Amino acid sequence: MGRVLMDEREFSYRPADFERVRAIIHRKAGIHLADSKKQLVYSRLARRLRVLGLADFSSYLDHLEKNPSEQEEFVNALTTNLTAFFREPHHFSILAAYANKHKNSSARLRVWCAASSTGEEPYSIAMTLIEAFGRYDPPVEIVASDIDSNVLAEASRGVYSLSRLQSLSLSQKKQFFLKGKGSNAGNAKVIDALKQLVEFKKINLLDKNWPLEGKFDVIFCRNVMIYFDKPTQMILLARMIRLLKPEGLYIAGHSESFSHAAHLVRLVNKTTYQVVHSVAGNGSEGMAYEP
Structure with missing residues (x-):
């Protein structure tokens, strides 16, 4: 009961297609x-098949391999973007405390x-x-990055429905x-x-x-590592902490733990870590993940 049969689907979607998707997204984004996730993959990518007028997933994946321009759409479709203002609020209290402690510093506070x-x-x-x-003009620099170009465009606009506030x-x-009026009613910017x-x-x-320069005081990398396998997690964590200042903070998500990386980071607060010892290098070079 409740099982969706292959021939009931709008598009042909075989187990081999899912395995190809899994291999490609791992190669492209480390996910x-x-x-x-078989059904999630189907529902996310079915939209692309409709747009392209393709009849089955095998044809779509052949198209994907031959057309680099589709690869961005593919990654965007499979990237999960669950977020909210002040999600996991304790982290923002930790950030505020860190900022208060460093108010008298002459250096700008940098967050990634x-x-x-x-x-x-x-x-x-x-x-x-x-x-x-x-x-309103604190000595602060915030770099916000994502792999998904669509959500970055939405973030840059900074317009949200009132329900999201x-x-x-x-x-x-x-x-x-600023609360929207007229045609913008129901939104805020x-x-x-x-x-x-x-x-x-x-x-x-x-x-x-990575197109990043200098060191950061705080890195927010929350609920991202859960999409990578353990070897990839370790490589990325090692690269990221090289970008932290000596007393900087690495803030992870509620479902992420780095107890297996005790040689790199130590827990100092709720899912908040500091580097165990100084790590040389700027973190944006070398140690790239090779599938």
Whole structure:
């Protein structure tokens, strides 16, 4: 009961097709798809088959291999983008405490949000730091990256339905958003002061070189590592912590643990880590993941 038969589907989708998808997304983005993701793959990629007018997944995957322009659509379709403002709120309290501790530093506080999705996380970081410094132009730089070009475009616009602002306080809504009127009714736009703190970049974490310069005080990489296998996790973690300042923080997601990486990082707060010892290098070179 409840099992979807192959011949009931709109498009032919064989077990071999799923295995090809799994191999390609692992090669392109390092994402490990479990057996349980077969239906998710079908529903996400079926949209592309409709757009391209293809009859089955085998034809789509042949098209994908021959047309590099489709590869971005493929990765975008399979990238999960679950996010919300101030998701896992304890992390923003930790960030605020870190900012307060470093207020008197002459250096700008730099944060990398490594999975920005549609922008809620980096804008939450920006709001936290504006509140911590008590000014709309704090000495802060936020780099927000994602592999999905579609969500980056949405994040850059900074326009959200009012329903997506439910986790914000009334004060935050008034401080940081402009309520839409007329044709924009039902939406709100982040204020320019907030947008000016965030630089959006497209970054595939598997790329050999990341377009990043200098060291960061805090790296938010939440609920990203769960999509990679253990060897890839270790490679990426080692690269990322090379970008942290000596007392910097690496903030992971609620379902991620690096107890197996005790030689690299130590737990200092709830899913928040610091580097065990100084790691040489800038982290954007070498140690690239090779499938």
